[in-house]
Amino acid sequence: MGLINPARRLASFRVQFEKSLVNARMLYELLDTPPRQADVPNAKKPKINKGEIQFDHVNFSYLSGEPVLQDVSFVAKAGQSTALVGPSGGGKSTIIYLLLRFHDLEDGHIRIDGQDISQTKIKSLRQKISYVSQNPVLFEGTVADNIRFGRPGASQEEIEAAAKLAQAHDFILEMHNGYETEVGELGSNLSGGQRQRLSIARAILRNAPILLLDEATSALDNDSEQLVQAALDGLMKNRTTLVIAHRLSTIQNADTIIVIDKGRIAETGDHSTLMNSDDSTYAKLHNIGSRSATRKRPPAKKIQPHHLLLD
Numbered sequence: 605m606g607l608i609n610p611a612r613r614l615a616s617f618r619v620q621f622e623k624s625l626v627n628a629r630m631l632y633e634l635l636d637t638p639p640r641q642a643d644v645p646n647a648k649k650p651k652i653n654k655g656e657i658q659f660d661h662v663n664f665s666y667l668s669g670e671p672v673l674q675d676v677s678f679v680a681k682a683g684q685s686t687a688l689v690g691p692s693g694g695g696k697s698t699i700i701y702l703l704l705r706f707h708d709l710e711d712g713h714i715r716i717d718g719q720d721i722s723q724t725k726i727k728s729l730r731q732k733i734s735y736v737s738q739n740p741v742l743f744e745g746t747v748a749d750n751i752r753f754g755r756p757g758a759s760q761e762e763i764e765a766a767a768k769l770a771q772a773h774d775f776i777l778e779m780h781n782g783y784e785t786e787v788g789e790l791g792s793n794l795s796g797g798q799r800q801r802l803s804i805a806r807a808i809l810r811n812a813p814i815l816l817l818d819e820a821t822s823a824l825d826n827d828s829e830q831l832v833q834a835a836l837d838g839l840m841k842n843r844t845t846l847v848i849a850h851r852l853s854t855i856q857n858a859d860t861i862i863v864i865d866k867g868r869i870a871e872t873g874d875h876s877t878l879m880n881s882d883d884s885t886y887a888k889l890h891n892i893g894s895r896s897a898t899r900k901r902p903p904a905k906k907i908q909p910h911h912l913l914l915d
């Protein structure tokens with residue numbers, strides 16, 4: 605029971621969290637809880653320069669006997685964008701969770717710039733990573749506070765520069781109090797696209813060498829989609845990006861596309877190579893419509909409070 609109750613509380617907390625806005629202090633308390641995965645003795649701070657990510661024969665399952673990732677090996681090159689695409693439940697988000705060390709591997713290694721992440725300090729590892737989740741979360745406080753959360757201590761100029769890159773500056777200035785507008789007052793007045801752009805601004809401010817992006821699947825109107833794409837382009841520049849891509853524009857612009865199907869890598873290549881190869885899963889996904897192909901998901905077996913545990 606000692607284990608189940610905290611997990612339940614966390615799960616119900618997440619639900620509240622997504623529905624409403626939560627007191628920022630509660631959030632900090634949560635972030636300050638020790639990471640679930642313990643550091644190994646003598647764990648080192650990772651030295652990350654370029655940020656090349658390597659999965660080396662990774663096997664993983666949440667429940668024993670039900671493999672979720674099987675023999676997954678790939679390299680996400682430094683400074684480039686690598687898109688993960690594929691049918692729902694294939695294991696794309698799990699790949700991101702393993703990089704953030706929310707779970708330990710069953711087998712294999714994940715390395716960043718050659719360093720096995722299982723031997724690094726989790727906290728330092730996560731400081732090198734920006735993670736934009738599928739459901740952007742806003743906190744009680746001002747719009748500026750919400751962006752500053754990416755890097756506490758950032759100046760007003762830095763916050764505004766990040767918001768500009770994220771295509772958020774203009775709509776922020778239209779708010780009655782600009783950057784000092786209380787997000788609580790806005791309630792649900794912010795559109796999905798605006799929320800996403802605020803969370804992208806937060807990630808830009810964080811300025812970590814590695815970016816993990818779980819693209820939102822919720823439909824955006826055309827204008828919003830273009831603005832979000834422009835924001836993402838700003839964020840992805842010169843960063844090693846692993847993006848779970850649902851938008852055609854993100855997929856086509858990716859340097860490398862990895863198709864994940866039933867826990868395995870089915871195909872790797874760029875858009876035109878994959879489109880032109882015979883019988884490719886990618887071409888089939890593409891023809892179904894890449895937006896809907898990855899969107900439907902079965903009901904989750906467990907609620908994953910992961911994105912609350914980032915720092």
Ligand SMILES: Nc1ncnc2c1ncn2[C@@H]1O[C@H](COP(=O)(O)OP(=O)(O)OP(=O)(O)O)[C@@H](O)[C@H]1O
Nearest residue numbers: 666672691692693694695696697698898901905906
């Ligand atoms: N916490 C968990 N406990 C048990 N099983 C889980 C858990 N999280 C995910 N799974 C299972 O692992 C498999 C891979 O899930 P994952 O979320 O990585 O897929 P995905 O490719 O991201 O799917 P989607 O495109 O729908 O987001 C699925 O079968 C899923 O049900």
Ligand SMILES: [Mg+2]
Nearest residue numbers: 696697698848
């Ligand atoms: Mg997913």
